[in-house]
Amino acid sequence: MTYFIDRRANAKNKSAVNRQRFLDRYRAHIKRSVEEAVNRRSITDMERGEKVSIPTRDISEPVFQHGPGGKRTIVSPGNKEFVEGDRLRRPGGGGGGGGSGEGSASNQGEGMDEFAFSLTREEFLDFVFDGLELPHLERKALKDLDEVRPVRAGVSRDGVPSRINIVRSMREAYARRIAMRAPIRRALREAQEALAEEERKDPVLRNPSRISELKAEIERLERRLEAVPFIDTYDLRYNNLINQPQPSSKAVMFCVMDVSGSMTQAHKDIAKRFFLLLYLFLERNYEKVELVFVRHHTAAKEVDEEEFFYSRETGGTIVSSALTLVDEIIARRYPPSQWNLYVAQASDGDNWDDDSVTCRERLVKSLMPRLQYYTYVEITPHAHQALWEEYESVAAEYPDRFAMRQIVEAGDIYPVFRDLFKRRAAH
C-alpha cells in the first residue's frame, strides 16, 4: 500500500529555531565577523547577507575517537602497482596523501579549520545593529497624533450595512423577543386557564358572555404575540471602527556633506559609509525612509545621490548655507508633525570663522526643536576648528538629540556609529 502526499505547500524553515539557536550560541563569534565585514565592505554592499566563519574547534561536538598512532590496517581500492611486501614512505603531513587511506577514519573532522556559513541580509543587519536604538523614537511617536488608522472598537448601534455584526444583532433580537413576549404570554396563559375553568363548569352554570370575552381576548393576545417582530432596526449592531492616532512611521534623513576642495574622495567614502549605516538603521525602524542629499561649499544645493557622492567641487566652505537649505526643505516638504526628521552631517571641520556662530544659532533656534536627532561626524585627523567648538555648545544645550564624533579613518566608522546609537539607560 502506498500513498503520495504533496507537502510542498507546507512550511519550510522547519529549521528556523535550530538555526537561531546556533546563531545565539555563537553570537560573539558572529559579531566579530560582522564587524570586520562592515568595515571591509564596499559602500553599496550592505544589501546582502554575509559569509561568516567560525573556527571548527570552537563549535565541534566532541565524541570519543581514535587518535593517530598505534597499528592499524587500511583497505583501499584502486591498487595499480603495489605487490605484497612493498614498503612505502608515509605520506607527509597527512591530508594530501590518499595512500594513507583515510578510509573510514576520515570523518574525524580535522580537515576543515573553519566552519563557514551565510547569514541572510536580515540576520546580518540584526547583528550590525544589535544593541543599538534610535533615540527619542517613542517620545516623538506619542506627540505625533496626526496620522490615524481605523481600528475595531467593539460594537455600536449605528453603522453601515456592510459592517453589521450578525451574531450580536441576532442575540439582541432574541433577547428583545423574549422580553416583549413574556407579558403577553403570561396574559395569554391566564386567559386560557380562565377559559378552561369556565368550560369545565356545568353547562348550566357557564357564563356565555364571559367565554366569548375570553376567546376574543385569547385571539387578541395571539395576534399580539405574532406581531412581535423577528428582528427590528432596534436590534441591529454594527462593528464599530474608530480612528486611532498612529505614530508616524515616516522618516526623512538629510545627508549634509561638505564638498569643498578640502574634502578628498577618501573623506567622502568615509562619509558615505556613515550615511549608509544610518540609512539602513532608519530603514529598520520606519516603514518609509526618504533621503535628501544636501551638499555645500559656499552655497548649498539639493542633489541626487550620484552627484552627492561623486561630483567634485572646489572653493571655500559656508556650513550655514546647508543648514538654511535644510530648514527650507523641512518647511516646504516635511512638516515635523508628520515626519521624523534626522540630519547627518559630515565635514572635515573647515568653515568660515564667522559662519560657525551663525550655524550654532540656526541650529539652536530653528532646527533642533524640530529634529529627532542630529549627528555630526568630523572626518579629520587634525585639531578641531571653530565649527567643532560651536557645535559643542549646541550639544551642551541638546545633550539628548545632538551627537558629534570624530572619525580619523575608515575603521572608526562602525565603532563611532555604535557609540552614537548605543542603547542608553532609560532616561
Added chain:
Amino acid sequence: MTRRKPIATGSDWNFEVLEAYERELARLADEYRLDTYPNQIEIITTEQMMDAYASVGMPVGYHHWSFGKQFLAVEQAYRRGQMGLAYELVINSDPCIAYLMEENTLMMQVLVMAHACYGHNSFFKGNYLFRTWTDASSIVDYLVFARKYVAECEERHGVTAVEQLLDACHALQNYGVDRYKRPSPISAEEEVRRQAERAEYLQAQVNTLWRTIPGRQPIDTLPGSTEDSDDPLGLRAGGRYPPEPQENLLYFIEKNAPLLAPWQREIVRIVRKLAQYFYPQRQTQVMNEGWASFWHYTLMNRLYDEGLVDEGLMLEFLQSHTAVVSQPGFDSPYYSGINPYALGFAMFSDIKRMCENPTDEDREWFPDTAGGDWLEAAHFAMRNFKDESFIQQFLSPKVIRDLKLFAIVDDDQEEMLEVTAIHDERGYRRVREALAAQYALSLREPNIQVYEANIRGNRSLTLHHVQDTRRPLGRSVYPVIRHLHQLWGFPVRLESIAEDGSVVRRYQWPLPDDEVQE
C-alpha cells in the same frame, strides 16, 4: 519483446504518472518477494529537503543548536554548488516515509521510488539488526513525545540548562546502546504514562544506591595504612560497583548519576533511545545502500524490458546510476574512502552472478551459494548480516579483483607503511578480513566502558578504554570527559589499558592542579 509503450516520456512528472510507476514497481517488487512497510511518499521542495537533512533524518526532532549548525552547513554547501542534495531521504518508520524533491526529473523520481521505497524499505523491514533494535511503528510517536518533553523542560528549566545537558548527552550518544539486550518496544502514550512513574522510581533507586555511603570517612586517608590489615572490619569488601564493566554509558548515567534531577534523567534517556534507533544504520551502511542500489538497478531494468520506460529515460538512469556506484581509486583526487554504494552494489550483484554463472573459484569459495537460487541467497544475506559479517561472508575474490583492493599496515613503530595484501591468491582472505574489521563498530570506535563508580568513597567514576592494537584516543577525549563530568557531578577518570593489561595513559576531569597547563 513487448511492444514499447512507456507510461510517460520526457522529464516532467505529475502525480498520475508517479502513481502509475509506483504500481508497476510494487508489482515487480512483489515478484522479487520484497517485503516492505506501506510507503508514504512525500513530495517536498528543496528548502524542505534541507530541513529534513539537518534533522538527520528524523521527521520531527527536538530543538538543538547542533541541528542548526548542520542546516547551515548543508545550506552553504548547496548554495555554492559543492553538493547536490541527495535525491532521496527515507525514514525507517511504519509506514516508511520517503521524500521526493519536486525538482527531480521523472527518471529521478522513479529511481528514488525504486531505491528508497522498495530497496531501503525492505531492508528496514527484513534486516535482523533493524528488527532487533528499532521499532518502525513507534518511532514517529516517540519523536513527538521527545520533542514535547524537551520543549516542556526548556520552558520549565530554561533553554540553556537543557541545551547544556543535551550537549553532554550528545557527546556520549555513541555509547548509549546495549549491544546484547533487545529493548522492549514502546509507544508515545505508554511513554507519557510511564514517564512520571519512572521518574519517581528512578530517583528512589538512585537514592538507595547512594544511601549505602557510610557516614564515616574511608580509612585509607589514615597515615601509614596498608592494604588488608587496615580494613579489619571489611568496610571496603563490598566489591566493585558495577560488578561488571558497563558499555552503555548513557544508561549507566541515567540510572546511577547521583545528582541528576528526574527530568534530566529523562532527557538522557531520550538521547539514548534515539541513539539506539540509529545504531543499526551505523552498522549497515554498505549493505543498506548496496541492497537499495541493487534493487533500483534491477527494477529499472525490468521496467525497461517491459517497455514501461523509454530509451531516453534509461540512458539518463544509467548515467546517474554509474555516478552513484563509482569507486575512485585511492590516488584519485575524488577519493574519499570506500563508497558504500559501490561496494554494496558490487557485492549484491556478485551474489547474483555467482548463483547464475558460477565459476570454479566461486564453487571453491562459496560452496553453499554458487549455483543456487540468487534471489534466495540475496534475501538471506540481507536478512542475517551487518556490514562486518556481510563482508566477511560474501566478499568474493572477483569483487576484490574488480575493485583492486589492497591492505596497508600503518604501524607507528615502523618507519614505513607496508602493503600486506593485494588482490591475489595469497591476499584475498587477508584483504577480506581487514576490510571486515574496518567496518566493525567495535574497532571503529574506541572501546570504552564504565569500570567503577566509587560509591563508598569520593563518588568518582572510572572508565576503562581498552586499546585496540595500541591505538590511542584522539584529542577530543578531554572535552568528552568534561561533558561526562557534568553529568556525573563528581571527578571522572579514564584509563587507557593496553593489550597486556597495563595502564598506558590516564585522563581525568577536573584536571589535577599540576596539569592544568596542558
